[in-house]
Amino acid sequence: MKMRTVISILLVLAIIFGLNGYIGWHAKVFLADQLGTWFHPGIYWIVFWLVALSYLLAWIGSRVLPGGVSRVLKVIGSYWFAMMQFGFLLLPLTDLAIGVLHLASVSSETYIPILGWLDTAIVLILMLRGSYNARTPVIRKYDITIPKQAGDWDQLRIAVASDIHLGSIVGNRHLRKLVTRVNEMKPDLILLPGDVIDDDIKPFIRYDMGTTMRQLQAPLGIYAVLGNHEYIGGHIPAFVEQMQKIGIHVLMDETVHLLDRLYIVGRKDKAAERTAEGRKALAALLEGADHAQPIIVLDHQPYHLDKAADAGADVMLSGHTHRGQMAPNHLITGRLFELDWGYLRKGNLHAIVSSGFGTWGPPIRLGSRSEIIELTVHFKK
Structure with missing residues (x-):
């Protein structure tokens, strides 16, 4: 039973880190394209993983962190759960579009900003609509x-x-x-x-x-x-x-x-x-x-x-x-x-x-x- 529990935990962690890595890599490509020389990969990955793991950090540190810090981490992490689901649904379609455009000999300098901003707009619309549904009871x-x-x-x-x-x-x-x-x-x-x-x-x-x-x-x-x-x-x-x-x-x-x-x-x-x-x-x-x-x-x-x-x-x-x-x-x-x-x-x-x-x-x-x-x-x- 203990071994089964350990295997289950490891599997869940592998999925979490794998999915977040997948989302993080796509965001890195888009931000690097948009920010140019202003983009710093090291700083980006530190900030990204702090955000991606903030809910886990809030849970682990709930007994030692000040209440305000724990709450901020939990709020950030909660919203990131939505980002994980959106990424899981949107990015495979984005990769499919990239494959088609690449076969059509379209330059990455053309499709990266278009697809990146399109995904950003879709996520923003979903977040706004989803927030309204959650905060406006019927x-x-x-x-x-x-x-x-x-x-x-x-x-x-x-x-x-x-x-x-x-x-x-x-x-x-x-x-x-x-x-x-x-x-x-x-x-x-x-x-x-x-x-x-x-x-x-x-x-x-x-x-x-x-x-x-x-x-x-x-x-x-x-x-x-x-x-x-x-x-x-x-x-x-x-x-x-x-x-x-x-x-x-x-x-x-x-x-x-x-x-x-x-x-x-x-x-x-x-x-x-x-x-x-x-x-x-x-x-x-x-x-x-x-x-x-x-x-x-x-x-x-x-x-x-x-x-x-x-x-x-x-x-x-x-x-x-x-x-x-x-x-x-x-x-x-x-x-x-x-x-x-x-x-x-x-x-x-x-x-x-x-x-x-x-x-x-x-x-x-x-x-x-x-x-x-x-x-x-x-x-x-």
Whole structure:
């Protein structure tokens, strides 16, 4: 197992260094052509590798670097993730064009600046559009009916925000948009299906994001579950404590009977299956529940919709996928999950997967949007 882990790490590093070297060489050729004698290869490669490895440097040095330095490195590195994907998609096409132009006896002095500036313009347009998609949340509305009684309730309006990823990249500015848009809905209930923070709890505390998040309002309360990033960060007790301080209930394999009318089931993230304590099966969490009443399940990763349906869940709310966040990654998430975004009816189960409010890595979205879900649930009278 250790050897397999070492081989996997080495393979990932080889891919990272290989791809970055490929991008760096193309950028070097273009800059050398444009800057002429002003271009210094040694300085260029030092700056390039500092930028390319800045996220890794921030992660390795998080315990020794000042918070501000670590944050700057992480921001630079996050944007560089987008550059890596753009380079992976654009540069092979650029090389193909170079090959065709070379066979056509076109001088490199002609095609290098043209292709270089064309790639630069495409990347700039993608970055601007992607930034707009990530920073301008939309409201997705779903209207469903559960053929069960929930006391004297005719309907319930629920605000759902998954994958907020609060941390060094997504901070108070974006969080305030969430607070404003959710409170404008006047929801009865707020549900947060995982990845509230982005790995590390320290930026949440350092930038006092709890004060902003405390402004979320719903008469029936706010409930959250753990996502894989809470497990990656390893600060789960501190995260739960921070949420408790601002009135958010983190459900870890727990079932809440809300006003004796409706059940909210909060599952630990699937990542818990790799820990000593594991996580309970959904059927076990629903033992003793009155299945004549509505059951809403929060499960960060949208796996096993069939098992949720068989266990008697009426609604399952998830996130995690980001819908790939940047196209064409949605082609991958679409293969990995039965439902990677949107709505699916599975037997009596209404499954909804959000593309998320925040972002992981670059605050860039292409082919997806930052979103908040407004879910209206109608009950049998």
